[in-house]
Amino acid sequence: MSDIKRLITDIAFDLGFDAVGITLADDISSSNEHFLKWREKGFAADMSYLLREDPINAKPKQILSEAKSVISLLVNYYTEAPSDPGTNYGRIAAYAVGIDYHKVLRKKIKLFQEKIKEEVGDRFISKGFSDSVPLLEKSFARNSGLGFFGKNTLIINKPFGSYFFVCEIISNLEIEPDHDINGTCGKCTRCIDVCPTDALGVGALPATPLLDARLCISYQTIENRGNIPIDLRKKFGSWMFGCDLCQLVCPYNKKIKETSWQEFKPESGFGHWIKLADVLKIRTEDEFHARFCHTALTRPKRSGFLRNAAIVAGNRLSEEALPELIWLAENEADPVIREHVLWALSKYDDRKVKQCISNYLINK
Ligand code: B12
Ligand code: SF4
Ligand code: SF4
Structure with missing residues (x-):
């Protein structure tokens, strides 16, 4: 592992991120084609951020022109639900049982960028987010080696399963990329x-x-x-x-x-x-x-x-x-x-x- 990659991985784990993967900041046009076909079928409903005419979702360089790498971070949010307390209660999905992840992750991502800057210096330029820009986050996470697409359309990771958030940091650093994982659902449906x-x-x-x-x-x-x-x-x-x-x-x-x-x-x-x-x-x-x-x-x-x-x-x-x-x-x-x-x-x-x-x- 290169020094820069080790540094980034160490910083991520120190801050509590659960896994790290890296891919090149190239356009992912094949994923974009899947996305456009999906949208054409009306599957995006009325989610306006998915309906923009020229989606930037597969083009990291449109977000950061100097982009060389995408660092994907995995955040496990899983907690087991207690058994059903009865008919007077409604169920909340596991990702939303605690504090708003947007707020938590925005701060953590900023800290991650600052720590890298402290070590690398001002030549480090980056943009970081989680679920706040129309980027095909799952495709970048998959390409970074964080997991594979399951039939439920979520990214599945061993050993974390699928109950996790992904965050991305688009950066101008040249970092050796990870390989995607050959996981599969097999015959399961x-x-x-x-x-x-x-x-x-x-x-x-x-x-x-x-x-x-x-x-x-x-x-x-x-x-x-x-x-x-x-x-x-x-x-x-x-x-x-x-x-x-x-x-x-x-x-x-x-x-x-x-x-x-x-x-x-x-x-x-x-x-x-x-x-x-x-x-x-x-x-x-x-x-x-x-x-x-x-x-x-x-x-x-x-x-x-x-x-x-x-x-x-x-x-x-x-x-x-x-x-x-x-x-x-x-x-x-x-x-x-x-x-x-x-x-x-x-x-x-x-x-x-x-x-x-x-x-x-x-x-x-
Ligand atoms: C819109 C959206 C939704 C929509 C639509 C979900 C969907 N599956 O498209 C709704 C509101 C339904 C939703 C629900 C949920 N969401 Co949501 N959502 C998003 C959002 C903002 C965009 C997803 C998107 O672009 N969909 C469009 C489709 C076409 O894209 P795609 O699913 O990535 O499809 C790709 C594959 O087809 C792939 N592909 C290309 N080539 C190939 C080849 C092969 C062989 C294969 C297998 C695939 C493949 O290309 C396509 C494009 O990337 C992302 C954040 C982000 N910016 O990415 C979060 C995100 C996907 N959501 C997330 C979560 C946690 C959820 C929920 C679990 C929340 C909940 N409990 O209710 C559910 C899960 C429902 C489900 N089964 O997907 C997480 C998922 C993390 C993970 N482990 O994968 C994300 C990544 C947010 C985050 N930053 O963590 N979500
Ligand atoms: S796709 Fe998954 S999250 Fe959506 S309704 Fe079906 S089981 Fe529930
Ligand atoms: S097909 Fe089976 S293994 Fe694949 S995502 Fe669905 S339940 Fe999980």
């Missing part, structure tokens, strides 16, 4: 089979894993700002923010280590399960923001988050959520929340709803 909305599939040759974001619970609960298609709501089950089903079943995730990053542990945020009634009681955007601002849960705003909680309440027939749904049906101004509240109420037993409405009117 567990993630495709388990997906409740059939969002996963395999494209035409060369066989490429594909995800239709319009069908994915993760897209619907986090990125969609409006109404959720009615036929998908039941399929959310208890997922109220993101979805991990296609990771939970993956054999590569069976014997993985929990994260050593305190920030991503459930005690740093709201954990794996949230009480639906507590969410449905949040009356204003300010109150919502004040409660969740240190986590990633703010992305769908109050409207989207209460919408999701209403769907899960309707799916699980949560007793505690019922009075809150009735209050919202009468008083809520947001049309998206109201529509999903009415949908949820239609799932409960009529007698239960009537009884609850009578109690509500008596106590009013």
Whole structure:
């Protein structure tokens, strides 16, 4: 290993990153072709950052003209979810149970760049990010040797499985690249089979894993700002923010280590399960923001988050959520929340709803 590579790897591990890989900062046009075809099919839904006319996502030199290398860093966020606490709770995907990863990783990446600069001097020029520029991060991570594309479309690493974030530092340093890994899913199709909305599939040759974001619970609960298609709501089950089903079943995730990053542990945020009634009681955007601002849960705003909680309440027939749904049906101004509240109420037993409405009117 060259001196510069050893230096970079040592700095990364000192800062707590879990794995490091390096690739050349060349355009990855074949991945871009996959991306463009995927987008043409409408699979990107309405995610505006993926719909730009001339995506820079495969061209690191458009982000940093002096670019010679891309350093990919792996951050394990895995924590095991406690067993289901019951029908009054909704499930949060593992990546969002702690502090907002954007905030945590932005600071850590900056520190990483500063430490390299201290050692290498001002000739080191770089741009670093995680999930904040439209770069095909998974393709760069794969090319850096951090893992292979699984059929769930995520990068899978041995020994970390798939529950990790990737960060990239595009730099002007010439560093000997790593080789990509020849991992494979083999004949396994567990993630495709388990997906409740059939969002996963395999494209035409060369066989490429594909995800239709319009069908994915993760897209619907986090990125969609409006109404959720009615036929998908039941399929959310208890997922109220993101979805991990296609990771939970993956054999590569069976014997993985929990994260050593305190920030991503459930005690740093709201954990794996949230009480639906507590969410449905949040009356204003300010109150919502004040409660969740240190986590990633703010992305769908109050409207989207209460919408999701209403769907899960309707799916699980949560007793505690019922009075809150009735209050919202009468008083809520947001049309998206109201529509999903009415949908949820239609799932409960009529007698239960009537009884609850009578109690509500008596106590009013
Ligand atoms: C948009 C997006 C989403 C969308 C769409 C996801 C998707 N699969 O496309 C939605 C909202 C659904 C989503 C969900 C999730 N996301 Co997301 N998301 C992104 C984002 C911003 C862009 C992804 C993208 O460009 N998709 C477009 C498709 C076409 O690109 P692609 O999947 O890379 O497809 C490539 C392959 O086909 C490849 N390819 C090319 N040639 C070949 C050849 C062969 C043989 C093969 C196999 C493949 C292959 O080329 C394509 C282009 O790179 C990235 C961050 C980033 N900037 O990259 C995070 C990112 C992918 N998400 C991440 C995470 C954690 C999640 C969730 C787990 C969160 C959750 N629990 O809810 C889920 C997982 C759902 C799933 N099964 O993918 C991580 C994934 C880390 C990992 N281990 O891979 C990323 C990388 C963020 C980060 N910086 O850590 N996400
Ligand atoms: S995250 Fe959930 S909905 Fe999306 S592809 Fe995976 S299993 Fe399907
Ligand atoms: S569940 Fe099976 S098919 Fe899906 S990503 Fe894991 S190994 Fe691959």
